[in-house]
Amino acid sequence: MNPIVFLPFAGYPANYPRPRLSMLPSRSRFTRPRGAAFQPSSAFLGQADFFVYGRYALVEALARAGVGPGTAVLLPAYHCRSVVESALYRGAEVRLYDVTAKLQPDFDSVRALAADGKASAMLLTHYFGFPNALAESRRFCTERGIALIEDCAHAFYGRADGQTLGTVGDFAISSAWKFLPLRDGAMFLDNTQPRAGSRPNVHGESPPRIMKRRPAEWRREIRAMAGAVKAWLTRSPGKPAFPAMDFVDLAARARDIAGRPLPEKQLDDAQFDSRQVDAAGLRVSRWLTAHAPHHRVAERRRANYGRWLSGVARIPGAEALFPALPEGVVPYAFPLLTDAGGLAFHALKLAGIPIWRWEDVAMTTCAVSRGYRLRLLQLPCHQDLTDEEIDWMIDTLRGVMPHLLGSERA
Ligand SMILES: Cc1ncc(COP(=O)(O)O)c(C=O)c1O
Numbered sequence: 001m002n003p004i005v006f007l008p009f010a011g012y013p014a015n016y017p018r019p020r021l022s023m024l025p026s027r028s029r030f031t032r033p034r035g036a037a038f039q040p041s042s043a044f045l046g047q048a049d050f051f052v053y054g055r056y057a058l059v060e061a062l063a064r065a066g067v068g069p070g071t072a073v074l075l076p077a078y079h080c081r082s083v084v085e086s087a088l089y090r091g092a093e094v095r096l097y098d099v100t101a102k103l104q105p106d107f108d109s110v111r112a113l114a115a116d117g118k119a120s121a122m123l124l125t126h127y128f129g130f131p132n133a134l135a136e137s138r139r140f141c142t143e144r145g146i147a148l149i150e151d152c153a154h155a156f157y158g159r160a161d162g163q164t165l166g167t168v169g170d171f172a173i174s175s176a177w178k179f180l181p182l183r184d185g186a187m188f189l190d191n192t193q194p195r196a197g198s199r200p201n202v203h204g205e206s207p208p209r210i211m212k213r214r215p216a217e218w219r220r221e222i223r224a225m226a227g228a229v230k231a232w233l234t235r236s237p238g239k240p241a242f243p244a245m246d247f248v249d250l251a252a253r254a255r256d257i258a259g260r261p262l263p264e265k266q267l268d269d270a271q272f273d274s275r276q277v278d279a280a281g282l283r284v285s286r287w288l289t290a291h292a293p294h295h296r297v298a299e300r301r302r303a304n305y306g307r308w309l310s311g312v313a314r315i316p317g318a319e320a321l322f323p324a325l326p327e328g329v330v331p332y333a334f335p336l337l338t339d340a341g342g343l344a345f346h347a348l349k350l351a352g353i354p355i356w357r358w359e360d361v362a363m364t365t366c367a368v369s370r371g372y373r374l375r376l377l378q379l380p381c382h383q384d385l386t387d388e389e390i391d392w393m394i395d396t397l398r399g400v401m402p403h404l405l406g407s408e409r410a
Contacts, residue, residue: 004094005363006081008262009269010342010374011349015257020242020352021389025181025297025382028232028288040157040298040330043166044174045290048187050281051213054153054175055082057188058123059089059277061171064190065121065147067092074113074122074146077366078103083123083151084362085272095119098366102321104133107140109366114144124169125151128378129301129331130322131160134168147171153178153186157298159328167191176289178332179297179382181231183224185285213280224284242392245351251403254346269360298330300383304390308334308381311394317344317401321376333378342374343404344397351396354380 051057067073072093075083079096087094098109105124113119124137134150141148150169152158156179158165166172170192176185305325312318321335333356338344348355356378361369379393 004084004088006084006269006360007363007373008360010262010359011257011346012262015346016349017352019349019354021354021380021385021393023354023356023380023382024178025384026231027234027384028181028228039295041159041164041328042157042294043164043172043189044152044156044176044187045294048174048189049213050286051186051188052184052276052279052281053082053177054151054173054186055086055272056277056279057173057175057186058083058086058149058151060188061149061173061190062087062090062092062121064171064192065149067120067147070118071120072113072118074110074119076103076105076123076125077361077364077369078127078358078372079125079361079369080153080271080358081269081360081362082271083125085270089272089274089277092120093118094362096362096364096366096369097122098364099368101368103127103368105137106366107136110140114140114146117144119144119146121147121149123149123151125153126155126158126165128322128333128335129155129158129329130326131155131158131165131329134160134163134165138168141170149173154332155330156332157294157330176285179330180289180292181228181384182285182288183227183282185281185289213278215280216282221282221284224282228284228288245396245399247399247403250347250350250400251343253350254343254400254404257346257350258341258343297383300385301331301381302329304381304383304385305331305334307387307390308336308379308394311391312336312397315394315398315401317405318397331381334381336377336379337372337375338377338401339404340371340375344401345374345377347400347404348377348393348396351400353393353396 067090069091072095073087074095074097076099077096078099095113097113098106100106122141124132126132137148148169150166150172152166152172153175155165156174166189172189174187309320312320317339319337321337359373361373
């Protein structure tokens with residue numbers, strides 16, 4: 001069994017100013033749908049169990065799938081670190097399968113990792129809200145008696161081939177706080193059981209008893225409630241101030257950051273807190289999730305994604321990972337492929353654009369994961385963003401890319 005080693009960070013928060021916009025939505029709204037508003041499908045708005053974050057919901061999914069010491073679990077090589085930490089917490093052997101350039105499982109790799117029969121579960125991630133190889137993964141897992149867990153952390157809503165994401169796997173998890181203005185909140189679905197009953201799981205074993213989750217302290221609930229009321233009362237902040245930018249200077253500063261040696265001591269960025277495994281998400285978050293204007297969230301996210309797509313269409317060195325937005329998809333973020341060295345990341349961060357990037361993926365032989373670690377930027381497309389804000393981010397990218405391409409071809 002190979003030990004898991006997370007790759008080091010390639011940039012430090014102290015290198016960049018505070019982002020001018022937020023990566024996640026923060027304003028609460030409770031608007032009713034008007035006319036024939038697009039109503040998104042979500043598997044997670046019914047009786048799903050409520051956790052603090054998706055990583056703890058995943059621990060529950062892994063436990064129900066029989067993942068533990070002496071077993072293995074198949075995870076994608078391109079991942080958010082907390083997913084791997086959930087599997088390590090269960091004491092299972094983590095096997096990381098290769099992914100293709102479109103982030104689908106490379107089934108040759110999956111097959112090889114499952115060949116010895118030790119794998120109890122396979123995790124399938126619907127990256128950025130886009131459905132991922134569901135039918136093939138379902139078939140693969142059913143043939144081998146492996147539990148399929150759908151990772152819907154990026155797909156709170158969505159349908160593919162007539163099915164709602166999160167209902168095809170034996171288990172599914174979501175991460176409501178990534179889509180709605182919440183302090184926490186994640187759901188777990190066990191599709192092997194009737195909602196209220198208890199049946200043996202896919203392996204014919206009785207499911208582990210549902211852990212009684214610890215409710216959040218009232219103190220935290222009250223603070224969250226006050227925060228939600230404040231967010232609801234807050235008016236739109238008006239026109240944001242976007243100063244004129246010197247793109248030559250921005251590119252030079254990006255190159256400077258890329259050329260600096262990283263401090264020897266790396267940040268320890270464990271994202272898993274074992275005290276939260278048996279904790280319930282806030283009741284306030286649950287209520288806000290149930291009453292959120294899902295039609296508006298879905299429409300705005302789709303519109304913003306479309307604006308990004310047309311905006312980056314002719315920018316050299318920038319390429320949308322998913323250049324089409326199929327019906328039914330509600331994107332979590334706008335994934336953009338940029339230069340291999342990650343200069344675009346530094347430049348956009350220096351300009352104050354919020355971006356996430358999975359720099360600290362686990363070390364694997366997967367070339368796509370190794371490359372995307374620096375190249376693939378997660379840009380915001382959430383419902384609070386205005387057209388003007390998205391245009392500013394696109395204009396910044398358009399302005400700076402030509403000055404970066406001279407130093408490193410994308
Ligand atoms: C694909 C994916 N799965 C799972 C998780 C874990 O979700 P959470 O942050 O709610 O723990 C994340 C976190 O970013 C994620 O990106």
